[in-house]
Amino acid sequence: MTSPRRAFLKNGTLILAASSLHPASLLADAPAETPADGLKVGIITDLHYADKPPGGSRHYRETLDKLAEAGTEFERSKPTFLVELGDLIDAADSVDTELGYLSTVNRQFAAIHPDRHYVLGNHCVDTLKKEEFLGKVEQEKSYYSFDRKGFHFIVLDSCFRSDGVPYSRKNFTWTDANIPAAELEWLEADLKANDKPVIVFAHQRLDVANHHGVKNNAAVRKLFEAAGNVLAVFQGHSHQNDLNTIEGIHYCTMVAMVEGSGAASNGYSLLNIEANGTIRLAGFRKQQSRELTSDRS
Structure with a gap:
């Protein structure tokens, strides 16, 4: 069920006014160490890097040039940390080939920023085991949480079958x-x-309840809603710009970097989170910019 919200356009950017499910105190009473300008997060998703010819609309080899452009912007804007929302690599026929794809793209990604977080996508573990992928990117766990500047961040792993077996x-x-x-x-x-x-x-x-959705995502949303302080979810997988708001929580789907040929088809973003909980997503190229604000002060 979608909660009542006020939506309008301002300077071409979608503004959503949040419902009262998130009291102002949860946003305004952030710890004192939070600076007035909050923090910045660089986000990329669905790079699908592979050293192989294009497949349909996916231009695998061009990912490296697109990532280089994103890296230049992130080096300029100096985000607090980076997040890669899954499918960093595309599938390969062998473990060695897929590890080669991962080494190539992660070498470039790792050079951008020391504080990086990787979400597992289905293509990341098509041929690899989770521990192989995580070991290569030097990340201990596939799901975990961490704090930065008065905010709590959660990384989830949905790469499990219905019977609980990991991909x-x-x-x-x-x-x-x-x-x-x-x-x-x-x-x-x-x-x-x-x-x-x-x-x-x-x-x-x-x-969503279609084939791009986590099958038991209603149970996950129930936990978010019960917590009362989940502001937003940023996700990939379906390769498109999308935004849904359910029970006062924003679910923002990000555009895939792999789609389309040439710089104009690139997509990446810089998430600006203010101390009062206002979330501004600056989108580059095909990624839409968004602003998510509370209607309480």
């Missing part, structure tokens, strides 16, 4: 994406233990 070596159907029981239990405990405003990063979508 690995072509053992899954990409439409069977799930958050398993153990991760749901962890998420509930993590949300209950936190008193800061929350931003969530995911790959498969948590706001």
Whole structure:
């Protein structure tokens, strides 16, 4: 169910006025160390890098040039950290080939910023095991949380089959994406233990019931809604700009970097989170810019 909201356009940017589910105190009473200008997060998704010819609208080799452009912007804007929302690489026929794709693209991505976070996408573990991917990018876990400047961030992993088996070596159907029981239990405990405003990063979508959605995403949303301080979810997977608001929480789907040929078809973004909880997404190229604000002060 979508909660009542006020939506209007201002200077070409979509403004959404949040419902009263998020009291002003949750936004305005951020810890004192939070600077007036909040923090910045660089976001990219669905790079699908591979050293192979284009497939349909996906131009795999061009990802490196597109990432270089995004890197230049991030180096200029100096974000607090970077997030890659999944499908960093495309599928390969062998483990060695796929590890080669990962080494190539991550070498370039890692050079942009030391503070990076990787969300697992279905293509990341098409041929690889999760531990192989994570080991290569030097990330300990596939789902976890962390704090920065008075905000709480959660990285989710939906690359599990309905029976709870993790994706690995072509053992899954990409439409069977799930958050398993153990991760749901962890998420509930993590949300209950936190008193800061929350931003969530995911790959498969948590706001739709079609084949791009996590099959049990209603259970995930229920935990977000019960927490009362989840501001927004940023996700990829369906390669398109989209925005849904459910029970006062914004679900923002980001455009894929791999789609289309040439610089004009690129897409990446800089997320600006102000101390009062206002979220401004500056989109570049095909990524839409958005501003998500609370109607309480």
